[in-house]
Amino acid sequence: MPVANAWQFGVMAATEIVTLRGEAELVRRAGALFDGVRREFLCVAGDPGTWSTAAAASGAPRSPVPGLVVRKLYGPGVFLAPGGRELLDRLAAAGAEIRISPAPPAHEAIVIDRRLAVLAAPRPAAGRARTYSVVQEPDVVAGVRALFETAWETATDLASYRRTPFPRLGGDERAVLRSLAAGHTDETASRLLGMSLRTYRRRVAALMTALDARSRFQAGLRAREILGGLSEA
Known part of the structure; x- marks a missing residue:
C-alpha cells in the first residue's frame, strides 16, 4: 500500500x-x-x-x-x-x-x-x-x-x-510606517524600500487595519504617533 x-x-x-x-x-x-x-x-x-x-x-x-x-x-x-x-x-x-x-x-x-x-x-x-x-x-x-x-x-x-501601546513591529513594518508618516506616494515608497508596488500596498492595507485607520491621511497621523512612541521607548 x-x-x-x-x-x-x-x-x-x-x-x-x-x-x-x-x-x-x-x-x-x-x-x-x-x-x-x-x-x-x-x-x-x-x-x-x-x-x-x-x-x-x-x-x-x-x-x-x-x-x-x-x-x-x-x-x-x-x-x-x-x-x-x-x-x-x-x-x-x-x-x-x-x-x-x-x-x-x-x-x-x-x-x-x-x-x-x-x-x-x-x-x-x-x-x-x-x-x-x-x-x-x-x-x-x-x-x-x-x-x-x-x-x-x-x-x-x-x-x-x-497591553503594549501597539504590537511590536519588525523592520519592514517600521519602514512602511515611516513612509506613511512621510506622506510618500505608493510608487515612491515602494521604490525607496526596494519592494514591489503590490507588496507595499499589501503591507499598507494590513497596517491600516491594525491602526484602525479609514484613510491614508489618518494612517499617516497614527504612524507619526507610533514612531514617536517607539523612539522614546
Whole structure:
C-alpha cells in the first residue's frame, strides 16, 4: 500500500513520512490529521492562514475534548494580517493558550499528542504548491516539540502583549510606517524600500487595519504617533 494511502487509512508506520502537496490536500486530509487528538495540540505559525483553514475543516481544535491542552504560538505579524486579530479572539474564546514570539517563527509546525508532527515547508515561489510533511518518528516528534517549548518559554502571552501601546513591529513594518508618516506616494515608497508596488500596498492595507485607520491621511497621523512612541521607548 502506498505511504499516502496507508496514512489516510490510519495505519501509518512510525518511521514513515507522508508529504502533502498544497493547501487543498492538507484540507482534504485535515479530518484524519486531527482525528484522535486527546491530550495536547501545539501549533506554531508565522502566517495565521497556514493552519487555520485545515483546522476549520476538521473542527477538532474548535471543539476540544475535556482536558485537551491547545497552545498556539504566533509571530507579531499576526496582528497585521487580515483577520489576524479576529482569529486570536476566536481561539482565546475557545480556551486556547496563545503567545506571541518576539520575531516571526523560522518554522511552522503542529504537534499532536506527542505522537505526530506536521511540518510546513518554506513558502515556495509563486505558482508552486507548498508542501507539508507528516512525521510519526518518535525522536523527530520529540525534537519538534522541544523546539516548540523553547520558543514558547521566550514568548509573551496574548493578554500581556496586547497591553503594549501597539504590537511590536519588525523592520519592514517600521519602514512602511515611516513612509506613511512621510506622506510618500505608493510608487515612491515602494521604490525607496526596494519592494514591489503590490507588496507595499499589501503591507499598507494590513497596517491600516491594525491602526484602525479609514484613510491614508489618518494612517499617516497614527504612524507619526507610533514612531514617536517607539523612539522614546
